[in-house]
Amino acid sequence: MIYSPVNHSQLISNVDRLVREILFGTINFQQIKSQLNEFYYSFMVSLDPDFRYSKPIQAFIESTNAIIGDAYAYNVFWDNEKTVQFIQLLLSYEMAIKKDYSAWRYQSHQNGKRLENNVRTLISNYSRLLFVRVDLKYIQENSHHITIRDFDSHMKKLRDFIHNGDTCFKHLLSHAWSLEQGEENGGFHCHLLLIFDGSKHYKDSYLADQVGQKWREITEGVGYCFIVNNKEHKDALAAGGRLGIGMIHRNNLQEVENAVDAALYLTRPDKRDGSYQRLKVTLPNMNTFGQSMTH
Structure with a gap:
């Protein structure tokens, strides 16, 4: 690095x-x-x-x-x-910037449509699915060392692990990822969705923690993982009737709709905190969003 x-x-x-x-x-x-x-x-x-x-x-x-x-x-x-x-x-440059912003929002919408179709198809094929959501970031005091080259390299290594399907990615059916950059501190981060076979896995927070350990290994200790599937966060979502992570049952329509909503967070151009999280710098041919097809 x-x-x-x-x-x-x-x-x-x-x-x-x-x-x-x-x-x-x-x-x-x-x-x-x-x-x-x-x-x-x-x-x-x-x-x-x-x-x-x-x-x-x-x-x-x-x-x-x-x-x-x-x-x-x-x-x-x-x-x-x-x-x-x-x-x-x-x-x-005002019109060119507005046009680019509109194109980005349109692409985000298209990504969301494909992701929703992917998730709904998967749900129709499996009675139980385990939805795991993590945000992969960098420790604040080390983030100024991280360039877009580092971030791209780390993400390529992570995707290799995912595609190999070993360790914490065993029995993974589908996944999606979105690369972003913080508004205030400029920190690079990845929103990652992992969907596992619910008949093979049931410990979502454990799997999320394992993914976090893999990220720390990939980043040589400068990365950290925010686990969306932690109990406190899940309890808060459940209290509001919005829990769409963890074990999702096909015959529970509310769980299904919540899961689709949780997945689509990755493609929303306007995040809940109102900040502008779009990547402001990329490498040639670098994708900022990706997903695997359903099995």
């Missing part, structure tokens, strides 16, 4: 948010100028030609390059004049 000297993922998230706030949010002129001076140098010197950046970040790069030209980033100070120029240039 190559350790990055700056929190590149948070920097990327900050720049992406700055552009979106200028175009669609509420941010005043002084805040824009202050953030330009705070982010510009560190961001520009950390750019990687192999990375694919979000539309807002592309707009940031192109707009600032048009103003700064060949000047060395370290010597740039964003005064009022440059900041006004930046805002004016950025406005020309």
Whole structure:
């Protein structure tokens, strides 16, 4: 693993948010100028030609390059004049960014339709299914070391384990995963859904814990796993009539609908906390969502 000297993922998230706030949010002129001076140098010197950046970040790069030209980033100070120029240039990207956002939401909807069909087909084929949900993240104090290359490498290793079907992935019937990036800290994370044969497994929290241990092994100790299938969380969902993880019985219609809803969380562009969790940086040909077909 190559350790990055700056929190590149948070920097990327900050720049992406700055552009979106200028175009669609509420941010005043002084805040824009202050953030330009705070982010510009560190961001520009950390750019990687192999990375694919979000539309807002592309707009940031192109707009600032048009103003700064060949000047060395370290010597740039964003005064009022440059900041006004930046805002004016950025406005020309508004439609392209909106179009990209709409395309992303449409793709999320299509992913959700396929995932729902997958889950419902599986439920119709098995009387009992064990639904396990985990969120794979990185320990906060280590997250600034993690680049998109690291995250991609870790996910490839995890998918290899899943496809091999050994250890904690034995009797796995179907799975889905969604890669995202935190809004506030820029942390990369994966929402993972695992659906097991309910006649072979029944200890969902144990399986979830085993997946978490596998993730820590893959990440060499810098990863951690939030187990959605823990008792406290399940009790809270059950109290609200929304429990859709753990053992799901085909003849219990409420359980089935809750399970479908729990699965579709992976494809919702608007998360429950209202934050914008879309990946702001990817590698070429890197998928941000995937699922296996039902058996």
